[in-house]
Amino acid sequence: xxIAVCLNHVPDTASKxxxxxxxxxIDTSGVTFVVxxxxxxxxxxxxxxxxxxxxxTVVISLGNxxxxxxxxxxxxxxxxxxxxxKTNEIYDSLSVAKILANEIKxxxxxxxxxxxxxxxxxxxxxxxxxxxxxxYNSVSVVVGLEINGNKVRAxxxxxxxxxxxxxxxxxxxxxxxxxxxPRYASLxxxxxxxxxxxxxxIPENCSNYxxxxxxKKPPAKQPGRIIGTDATAVPELIxxxxxxxxxx
Amino acid sequence: MNEFAFTEEQNMLxxxxxxxxxxxxxxxxxxxxxxxxIPENLIKKxxxLGLLGVSFPEEYxxxxxxxxxxxxxxxxxxxxxxxxxxFIGAHQSIGANVIYLGxxxxxxxxxxxxxxxxxxxxxxxxxxxxxGSDSFNLKTRAHPDGDEWVINGExxxxxxxxxxxxxxxxARTEKGITAFIVETDRPGFSAGPPEKKMGIKGxxxxxxxxxxxxxxxxxxxxxxxxxxxxxxxxxxxxRLGLGAACLGASKELLELSTRYAKQRKQFDTTxxxxxxxxxxxxxxxxxxxxxxxxxxxxxxxxxxxKDISHQSAIVKLFCSESLDKIADYAVQIHGGMGYxxxxxxxxxxxxxxxNRIFEGTNEIQKGIIARYVLKKNGKL
Numbered sequence: 001x002x003i004a005v006c007l008n009h010v011p012d013t014a015s016k017x018x019x020x021x022x023x024x025x026i027d028t029s030g031v032t033f034v035v036x037x038x039x040x041x042x043x044x045x046x047x048x049x050x051x052x053x054x055x056x057t058v059v060i061s062l063g064n065x066x067x068x069x070x071x072x073x074x075x076x077x078x079x080x081x082x083x084x085x086k087t088n089e090i091y092d093s094l095s096v097a098k099i100l101a102n103e104i105k106x107x108x109x110x111x112x113x114x115x116x117x118x119x120x121x122x123x124x125x126x127x128x129x130x131x132x133x134x135x136y137n138s139v140s141v142v143v144g145l146e147i148n149g150n151k152v153r154a155x156x157x158x159x160x161x162x163x164x165x166x167x168x169x170x171x172x173x174x175x176x177x178x179x180x181x182p183r184y185a186s187l188x189x190x191x192x193x194x195x196x197x198x199x200x201x202i203p204e205n206c207s208n209y210x211x212x213x214x215x216k217k218p219p220a221k222q223p224g225r226i227i228g229t230d231a232t233a234v235p236e237l238i239x240x241x242x243x244x245x246x247x248x
Numbered sequence: 249m250n251e252f253a254f255t256e257e258q259n260m261l262x263x264x265x266x267x268x269x270x271x272x273x274x275x276x277x278x279x280x281x282x283x284x285x286i287p288e289n290l291i292k293k294x295x296x297l298g299l300l301g302v303s304f305p306e307e308y309x310x311x312x313x314x315x316x317x318x319x320x321x322x323x324x325x326x327x328x329x330x331x332x333x334x335f336i337g338a339h340q341s342i343g344a345n346v347i348y349l350g351x352x353x354x355x356x357x358x359x360x361x362x363x364x365x366x367x368x369x370x371x372x373x374x375x376x377x378x379x380g381s382d383s384f385n386l387k388t389r390a391h392p393d394g395d396e397w398v399i400n401g402e403x404x405x406x407x408x409x410x411x412x413x414x415x416x417x418x419a420r421t422e423k424g425i426t427a428f429i430v431e432t433d434r435p436g437f438s439a440g441p442p443e444k445k446m447g448i449k450g451x452x453x454x455x456x457x458x459x460x461x462x463x464x465x466x467x468x469x470x471x472x473x474x475x476x477x478x479x480x481x482x483x484x485x486x487r488l489g490l491g492a493a494c495l496g497a498s499k500e501l502l503e504l505s506t507r508y509a510k511q512r513k514q515f516d517t518t519x520x521x522x523x524x525x526x527x528x529x530x531x532x533x534x535x536x537x538x539x540x541x542x543x544x545x546x547x548x549x550x551x552x553x554k555d556i557s558h559q560s561a562i563v564k565l566f567c568s569e570s571l572d573k574i575a576d577y578a579v580q581i582h583g584g585m586g587y588x589x590x591x592x593x594x595x596x597x598x599x600x601x602x603n604r605i606f607e608g609t610n611e612i613q614k615g616i617i618a619r620y621v622l623k624k625n626g627k628l
Contacts, residue, residue, distance in 0.1 A: 072256070073260070073263075076264075184264050184268055184297055185260065186296070186297050186298050187297065187298030187299070187302060187313065188311075190257050190260045190261060190311075191257065191306070191312055193257075193260070
């Protein structure tokens, strides 16, 4: 059984992001990049799945040499093999999905994990697109998972509750916080990662289906306004909530 | 001079320990202080990650990261909790290190491996009531009896004394001070109640009594009468690691102080805009720069098997004095909030002070440094 996990290398959510001079991309200078937080659940679930059903795990990442840092982390956590689909291009969701689907096919992986979304562009689409391109079943935003033989039972997070879905392999699972507690890389893992080779491949050319016209920061948050400090301010507060902000 | 930079594995180690400290230690650091106990569960997790043997070679169950790796880890641990850093230091850098530096292959396989894996906890038993700075004056005795050694005496101020499974003990025999490995479940071994301390309260410090404790002959470490040299060599590493912990705590305090100075407003502006505060931050940063430089310069030399005796004394002296100054500035910048138990600043202030005392007082360090300077005619 081959288990694949697709990993993205994204700006740390604690980083201060600013738009670059071209108005079409972010300025990456001084920004720390980390494993996409949702992908950490994907890595953990891939490892847990391997521990239960056996097989081999492979991490697949699309990007440039900088992605190796995140790939190494996955290897140090215990993933067996790694593929870097090396490019400096910025691809949109469908292009990324096509490139990844090709590699998943080459790897012959029957269980594929993705984070439910990447915290950089936040489209939350690549996992499902991959499933469609591969003809695999797909369950998204998964918070509970059981795989028995060919059978897959997944719990999804939905508004106000949980949905239980049953399907079969091959399957693409996109992972949500709550599915598991990602392990720390152990010292043994870090030393082992040093010896593992990242298989670098050049992905076939792909043209984007969408074009980024411009990027801008959201408007700065307005400072709060104090309209009073005791009960006499309540009528004015109600008026403002009704007429100005229109929330009641 | 080559580039002063960490390897990829060392950076991964730092990032892993930082994550662990942020998630598992910082949230409970105040509790460790008030309850005066490091949870067993935390010790177990540290062991599972391999952090209780990070410096030792892989063939002895360690992480293979050497002294540089050990310093990186201690820096990160101390950012969260100096009690935990003290616990790790006593276990790894001195307790287990006696066996690594002085033990034979059999002793390393039998005792060092479970210690490095964190399955067992170690302590270092040198200090006695009349043998603190004057550690050569120790009175604990060991005499041979058939195939055994019999140990009698009392040790004081033993970090991890109450929780250790294996202790490295220094006792006097006919030929002088000798090192021994003692399992704490042997009859006659007992740990007294923990000391009530100003700081590093989570780290337990106990008196230890050896009342006719019998150990097999093969538990002697190194040669008879050569134990004092081994103790001093072990403390060279201990002092360096102590410097690394001081460095980590200092970095945390500078970060917390800077954040606070940029938030706290007085006279209609943030206090970071006042030169009085800026000067304190500058001095803190300058001390940290020097601390970091000397800790890793010395750690690299240690891993190259150089004699670092006077260097680690300098590291211990400078880093512990610096942390005290930095902790004091941090309290001052935070004002009343620095004195309040709501923030971790006052804990760092209390935890900091011991570093000028243990692992050889700073006055003893000055003695070691002066002896070296005089021997070298001032040419370092």
